[in-house]
Amino acid sequence: MKKIKTIVGVILFMAAWTAFVWLGFVQGYLLQSINSRNTPQGFVEASKGILETEYVGNLALALVENWVVSETYFHTNDNHALLNEQSAFPVASISKWVTALGVLHLVQEGKLDLDRPVEAYLTRWHLPESEFDNAGVTVRRLLSHSAGFDDDLGYGGFTADETMQTLEESLDLAADRGDYGSGRAQVGYPPGDQFRYSGASYALLQLLIEEVSGQSFTEYMQATVFDPLGMTHSSVQVGDSTRIRLVDIYRTD
Template structure:
């Protein structure tokens, strides 16, 4: 009977310890940050250590605190001069910046968020299908909930390839990745779910061109870049020398020419950390482009996954159901190999910008580490890094339980 009680006690202790470690792992309070130094300088040093341990061609990083850039870090593996005004290709961060242009049209009363997109278009229309195209609205396109199932990223076109027109790209993108069919079409009930869509933002590019009666770049330059003094930003490759485009590294080392993009609104922005810092800080309050009320609308949840808001009208919502922060922004990746991350906490004014080439995930991984440091948001990246530590805690606990049980058994025998 005594032996049974002891075995039961040991098993119960093991289960309780396992439950405690599991709960602490899932809820983040047992996870360690990437550095114990909570200063901006400490985070930059951790970033440098990470660069030293994996291949990154070049990068620019800026940390924002209380709406001010407080620390920066620049790097190029071949020693090219990189600074806060160096322009990087930022892939899908393009969409966040594009959304501000779209909302400028809304604020001006030129378009309505809930009007069918087809009502504004003359050059191209959504093909007929199983679902009602009239439910494809500007609001739903901005929030990736319009029913488009293209799954696009765009690879762009080399200098030797013929670049499609925007209408041709919407019909079937020639630069679609091998994983996507590349057609802009409604493949599920609009408004029913979140599904990321590059073609949705190509449609918004067409909308801007139709309403403004000019080029997409011209509109963004006049309505967004100029008012925010973003002097090292452009959606068109011909501006690359003027804005100071960095060498673009592949993930296997060499540099490569930058591709041209038809779907500019979705993929082609080149910008600097200084420009995106201005753009992000402008999201903290009404600015030269948009009012407080419009910014508030953009940063509220519009599309959901498992009842958790994940996307607003342009920005990704990183805090999701965390109530002590409101981190918004966007990441971008792809195109062998570009990775960018731009995120800001609307409650604190703290943010991070990382642009890099040569690595598919460095910027996003480090931005995830920043979110854990900033707001205790622990995602897969932070959990995976902490896995050896958590396993060590489990083993130490099991050893202590075993040693305690042996001690008690010996003590009982001596008595």
């Protein structure tokens, strides 16, 4: 009996220690700061040192203090590349923040209701039938990844020589989906029940912007978001206007 208690005690200790270490790294209290000076400028200087010795690729770093960019740093391994404030980087899911801003402009103008079923606005594509109430899929829930979608997207994107899908085709089944999840814009959980990351939610919001505004997503975002903010070298679509400043992208291998 004593031996069993000892074994159980060791197992409990190992489980507790594993949980402590895991939380320590997730929460950050076991991580060592790279910024020994504990100042914003110290962080930038420390980051430069790490990037110059360990990072391969192109990177732009901006230090923002009191809503103002106070310092910038550009890193490249290509001696022939010119990186500066006009260089265009793919920003992946950061684009969701920008899309959300475009959606909220329509809400502010009274053209969208955050809590109305999204189906009320759609004509070009419709949610497939599900065992749950599709009327629970609202703009608010799409914005917050809580609409019940089970796509788990994660879009891989397309290369310059590949043909992009239409929005409707991508919503039906994304050709650039990952190796997990359905890759479809469909309700697989009760809307509003839980947070579940969903790239398809934002693809549907992109379609919603086009339906409600009567403009293409590119035109609407340029006129409503980028131009008013003076973002003259930003676009949601790579084309002739941005291609010459688009930085090279490196694979992990």
